[in-house]
Amino acid sequence: MNKRLFLKTAIAGILSVGLFSGVALAANETLKIGFVGVTSGPAAAWGISNQRSMETRAAWINETGGYKIGDKTYDIEIVAFDDQKDPKRAIAGMEKMAQEGIHYVVGPNVDDGAAAVRPVAEQNGIMYFPYAFPKSLYEAPASNAVLGMVANYQSGPAIYKYMKDEKGVKKVAFVAANESDPLSQRTGGVAAAKALGLEVVSDSVTYQVDTTDFTPVLLPVVRSKPDLLVLSGVSPANAPQLIRSARELGYTGLISTETAQDALVLKEGAGDLANGFISVGGASTPEIATDMMREFVERYTKMFGEYNDESNTKVYALEYILETLKADPAGITDAAAFKKIMDTFEAPNPYMKGDAVLKYVGMSSFGQKRQVAVPLVVNVYKDGAFETLFVAEVD
Amino acid sequence: MEQVLANGLYLGAQYALIALGLTLIFSLMNVLNFAHGQMYVFGGFVTYTVVAQLGLPFIVGLILSGIVLGVMGALIEKYLFRPVIARSTREESTMLLAAGIAFFLDAVILLLFGEKQRGIPKIIDGVLNWDYRIIMPYDRILIGVLAIAAICIFIMYMQYSKTGRAMRALAQDRVAAELMGVDVKYYSMIGFALGAMLAGIVGGLLVSITGINLGMGGPASIKAFMMIMIGGAGIISGAIAGGFILGMMESVGLLVFAAYGDITYLMIFVSLIIFLAIRPHGLMGKPWG
Structure with a gap:
């Protein structure tokens, strides 16, 4: 093969790879979901289990063809930000999410971080799922925060x-x-x-x-x-x-x-x-876990080399976001539509055996449905x- | 009260060992090593890897922590601090470099060892219980004794070895030492390596008690700076005194102020401010440096 022929072949190859990968990328649109939480320092395990749960589930969805919302199928991309348990960094993280046009964010993991990001989230139409307990985040007039666990x-x-x-x-x-x-x-x-x-x-x-x-x-x-x-x-x-x-x-x-x-x-x-x-x-003990939950644990363990039992709860936030968007696709770009459907939303719970459903709760504690329904599991x-x-x- | 004294002595021994490396580097090179805490964390992770991941004995992990950090310290001095000190007379240059190294080491630790809390199994089981007046687990006693032994070896090394004498000469008067034939560059590198080695050893010792995580470097550096401010910056005996004083203040404060919430460190900081206002050069430091 002479030099000119080699160059032609190489250029044609590069172009065709680019073209086909472009076609492949164009097949599914990308839906970005954010994570702002602590993934370093003494409380790192809390945020890491969030981020890894989201990345495991996103990789699983993407591997199996994407997630259908309305008449479109999306690949899920997780955009993560380590706030180092610092409220100032949490604000920076939420601002980054806003700049990227993200409307759904999981986290932050602690009270002061969750309180700090509230103005940024509300100004930019971001629904966020903190693992933090201040009631003021979930009680009216606040409406953008959804508690991701049991307080x-x-x-x-x-x-x-x-x-x-x-x-x-x-x-x-x-x-x-x-x-x-x-x-x-x-x-x-x-x-x-x-x-x-x-x-x-x-x-x-x-x-x-x-x-x-x-x-x-x-x-x-x-x-x-x-x-x-x-x-x-x-x-x-x-x-x-x-x-x-x-x-x-x-x-x-x-x-x-x-x-x-x-x-x-x-x-x-x-x-x-x-x-x-x-x-x-x-939130999913061996007695109540479905095959899907077990597959999630297997995939997580394979991906990261270890599993954290807390991810049985942390897997839910992304599922709630996607299932609620599926119930009303307008929510993809409009948090108001998402809020509107939260009151009546119900979908089968893929991680629990029996008749369990995904639904929003919190009427007793917050006076409005601003908490994901997950079972309270107490371990020893x-x-x-x-x-x-x-x-x-x-x- | 016996328990409080025992706790204070144990805390003091580990604090003094942390402060020794920091004050040694300061005395030899006039460098405030903000990366000292990160070096301590790195040492802890080396021991963790050797003991928990590779299954080797604790003493091997401890020795390797010292060696790895010693080599790291020598390289940092030779390739980072030495050129900066040669080219810049401004003290803030080395301070910024030290802060940069701290961030760099944080990133390296995150990449190599991850972000989670790590620990190794207890090296000795059992608890000393002296009629409920002093309750102290044997592993804490061992770590306290090893820390005190390390301090004694360090003092004897500095006092009686040729290298120790050279480093002391360097600390007293850098120019005079050079004129007397002391190889300043070589002994600065040895001193930095020794300071980093001490940080690595204390990290290795404490991983068996407190565990280790990425976020521990900054607070460890702050406490080390407090100790050398109490004792007098650049003074070996001052660092030891500062460590034991801080340990004892913490132990007594946690008991005396237990009913008032966490005001122990608030009181320590207030005391330190007042103390430094009266004696800015610390207990054993000299006003002229």
């Missing part, structure tokens, strides 16, 4: 009641990081415990998130001899250290939290000392994995 003021009373009735808990102590989320969760937890008639023996001890030795922090708490130690809003990084320090100080009672945790992090950080630790888990950690303690529902 601590919904799970806390259920957990404490179970502890009181089943484990004979009478005295409870709370410890929280000196940050807005854990402190507000502690306040809610203390109120819920008192309402149930439990004696709160310690509720003033807090700690810095960068604490390297929790023994001095927990010493006064353990001395108050609670039956139940609640780690309010504890991050996955701090949980194993706190559990370990409490056990090493001789505490033998129950330990719980209303936040989701990572079994691998608990295993590495606290080992057997974490056995019996109670936390809020993913044992030997490197979570086991289901009980399952409840939230209205």
Whole structure:
């Protein structure tokens, strides 16, 4: 082959590849869904499970031909932004989403971040699905935020009641990081415990998130001899250290939290000392999971090399967004249409066996439907994995 | 009170070891190494990888953390700080470089080790319980003893070895040391490597107790700076004193102020501001530097 022939062949090849790939790309339009949350630092596990759940589901949809909404089929693209648990960065992230023309964003993961992005989301017609609990985000006049999980003021009373009735808990102590989320969760937890008639023996001890030795922090708490130690809003990084320090100080009672945790992090950080630790888990236990849920777990594990039980909950947000858009395709570019259909929206729940449906709830807590309906699953950690303690529902 | 003292001593030992590397680099090169915390985190991840991923003994992980960080420190001094110091007399040049290295190391750690909290199994099981007056897990005692041993070895090395004497001469008067035949470039590199090695060792030690994650570098650097401000920047004994004082203040504060929420560090910062207003050069520092 002479040089000229080689060049002609190469150019023709490049052109044809470009042409065909162009045709392939033109087959499906792209629907961008955003994620703004924490994927680095002590609370990274929360945001990572969000982002990976979305990326797993998006890859799955794209691999199987795309997602049909109205008369068009879309490939799903996840646009992710790490806010590093910093409200200022969360705002920057939401602004980036607005600049990219994205109308649906999952996150942020924490209270101050979710509150900070509210003006940006409302000004730019963005519906966002935070994993944060301030009621003001979900109560009127606010209307763009949809709570993506069960809130601590919904799970806390259920957990404490179970502890009181089943484990004979009478005295409870709370410890929280000196940050807005854990402190507000502690306040809610203390109120819920008192309402149930439990004696709160310690509720003033807090700690810095960068604490390297929790023994001095927990010493006064353990001395108050609670039956139940609640780690309010504890991050996955701090949980194993706190559990370990409490056990090493001789505490033998129950330990719980209303936040989701990572079994691998608990295993590495606290080992057997974490056995019996109670936390809020993913929304699809093995007993209620469908084949689709199991396939999701397989795909996630294959894609990222490990699985986080919390993703059983985090998988839902993207599904809710897509299914609601399917119910009214006008929502793709118009958040008002999306809001309008939320009140009546119902679709089969692909991740749960039986007659479970995807629907928006929250009337009891927020006075309007601004929460995704996912089962409240409470787990207990044992030997490197979570086991289901009980399952409840939230209205 | 015995428990508070024991907690303070344990905290102080690990803090002092963190501060030693920082103050060594400052004394030799007049460089505020903002990347010290990231070096500590890197060391922790090296031990984690060796112990948890490769299944090798903890001591191997600890030694490798020291070696990896030592080599990293030497390279950083030779190829980054040395050219900048040679070309710029402005102190902020090295400060900006250090901050840049901190961000760079954060990115490298994220790429190499991921963003999650990591930890290794306890190196010794069991808890010392002295009549409920002092409760201290054996692994904490071991880590505290190893930290104190590392401090003692470091002091003896600085005091009695040829390299240590050369570095002390360099710290006292760089020009005079050079005139007396001390190879300034070589010993600056050794000093930086030693400081980074200490950061790596303390990261390796603490990964067995506290675990490690990407976000721990910044707060570790802040605490290290507080310690050397208390003790006096560039003074070895000052860094040790600063570490133990901070550890003891934290331990006592967490007990005394437990009923008032998390005001321990607020009180420490207020005390530090007042202290520095009265004695800006720290406990053992000299007003002239």
